Amino acid sequence: MKKVLLLLLIVSLAVTAGCGSTNTQAPAPKDSSIKIGGSSTLAPTIANCANDFTEKYQTWKKVNAQLPDEQIVIFVASGGSGLGVNSAINGTVDIGLVSREIKDSEKAKLPNHKFYTLGYDALTIAVNPKNPVLQVKPNLTAEEVKKIFSGELKTWQQLDASLPNRPIVVAVRDLGGGATQAFDEAIMKGTPITKEAIQLPSMGALAGKVQENVDAIGYVSVGFVQADKAKFGVLSVNGIAPTSENIAAGKYQIARPLIIITKDKPDDKQQNFIEYLLSENGYKAIEAMGFVPVRVK
Numbered sequence: 391m392k393k394v395l396l397l398l399l400i401v402s403l404a405v406t407a408g409c410g411s412t413n414t415q416a417p418a419p420k421d422s423s424i425k426i427g428g429s430s431t432l433a434p435t436i437a438n439c440a441n442d443f444t445e446k447y448q449t450w451k452k453v454n455a456q457l458p459d460e461q462i463v464i465f466v467a468s469g470g471s472g473l474g475v476n477s478a479i480n481g482t483v484d485i486g487l488v489s490r491e492i493k494d495s496e497k498a499k500l501p502n503h504k505f506y507t508l509g510y511d512a513l514t515i516a517v518n519p520k521n522p523v524l525q526v527k528p529n530l531t532a533e534e535v536k537k538i539f540s541g542e543l544k545t546w547q548q549l550d551a552s553l554p555n556r557p558i559v560v561a562v563r564d565l566g567g568g569a570t571q572a573f574d575e576a577i578m579k580g581t582p583i584t585k586e587a588i589q590l591p592s593m594g595a596l597a598g599k600v601q602e603n604v605d606a607i608g609y610v611s612v613g614f615v616q617a618d619k620a621k622f623g624v625l626s627v628n629g630i631a632p633t634s635e636n637i638a639a640g641k642y643q644i645a646r647p648l649i650i651i652t653k654d655k656p657d658d659k660q661q662n663f664i665e666y667l668l669s670e671n672g673y674k675a676i677e678a679m680g681f682v683p684v685r686v687k
Contacts, residue, residue: 422460424660427467428474428487429568430592431511431611432648435679436487436667440464442675443666453662464663468592471568478503478651484660486651489611490568491575502654506668509676509683512632513573513644515625516600516610526550529626532643535577538607541584546605560587561599561608569593572646573609597622609644612637616680637682648681 426436444464450457471488478486479499489511497505515535517523527550530538537543539560546553562583563569574580590596590608597614600606601621612632615622624632627644636642652664666672668686676683 422659423463423465424485424663425465425467425483426485426487427465427469427477427483428651429471429489429648430468430594431489431568431613432487432508432650433466433468435613435648435675435681436485436650437466438679439667439672439675440466440663442671443663450659450662454658457658457662462659470564470592471571472565474651475500484653484656485664488568488647488649488651490571490646492649492651500651504652504654506650506652506664506686507647507684508650508667508672508686509648509681510637510645511648511681512612512637512642513569513576513609513646514612514615514622514632515607515627515644516597516615517607517623517625518600518602518604519621519623520604521546521607521623522553523549523625524623526552527625529629532577532628535627536579536581539573539578539583539587540581541586556605559599559603559606560584561596561603561606562587562589563593563596563609564589564591567593568646569596569609569611573644576644613680634682648676 426440444462447453447462449459449461451459453462467483471490474483474486474488475492475496477483479496492505515530523546534543534549538549538558539562541560543549543558545555545557547555560583588599590599593611593614596608597610600608600610610622615624627642630636630642632642632644637645650667653660656664673683673685
């Protein structure tokens with residue numbers, strides 16, 4: 391059985407959304423695949439669920455005897471939370487993936503959709519495991535984090551006199567990522583990120599930058615950290631570490647919801663997969679990726 395396609399870019403969906411057709415030939419058969427796209431944090435989890443679902447059932451008839459005997463085809467695309475919302479609005483995806491709060495203005499454009507919170511992610515303040523800050527200053531205040539990411543503190547020695555006099559390399563998500571909004575709301579509160587920050591197109595790329603540069607610091611999803619603990623050092627914020635217990639209890643302040651946007655009345659195939667995501671299967675997948683799951687009623 392072929393693995394579900396996890397696209398690293400959403401170009402194909404974007405092109406589909408923006409193109410009309412002047413073809414005078416007979417229309418192609420209706421596409422019965424399920425298209426899912428958005429948050430680069432949530433997409434790998436949903437892709438894992440789609441793989442498991444596809445391998446378990448293989449055809450829709452095995453999911454439900456009332457469905458056709460057709461191969462299950464589910465596409466999962468990663469492109470950021472903003473794209474997840476916009477693609478749900480314009481109909482280029484059947485399920486949008488978002489890893490931040492959905493704005494009221496966005497909800498107003500989605501009157502015929504439902505929103506389900508599958509779990510919570512925390513943005514860890516992560517550094518390279520070889521960075522001496524882990525021994526010298528393992529706990530930062532929220533104000534110190536803000537000063538680092540705004541560029542007010544430019545070297546590690548400015549953070550603490552016993553640290554090396556080397557530039558702090560700030561790594562952040564691009565503006566389309568849900569992490570950007572969540573970090574701004576929790577820490578920056580409107581203060582701009584330093585112009586010298588390296589903007590990365592996905593959470594995976596951000597995590598990679600922290601792994602490869604001893605002087606880098608970034609807000610890396612706890613799911614990525616849990617998946618490869620040896621390659622990250624994590625700092626506490628205001629004395630609170632981003633543990634599952636602290637996140638679930640609301641003690642760790644840099645946290646965000648993991649949300650799927652579905653149609654109010656999805657077709658039968660979409661509904662069966664949505665129910666799979668909202669079941670114990672989805673709960674376990676969220677937990678396995680290092681996030682804090684919630685059981686959706």
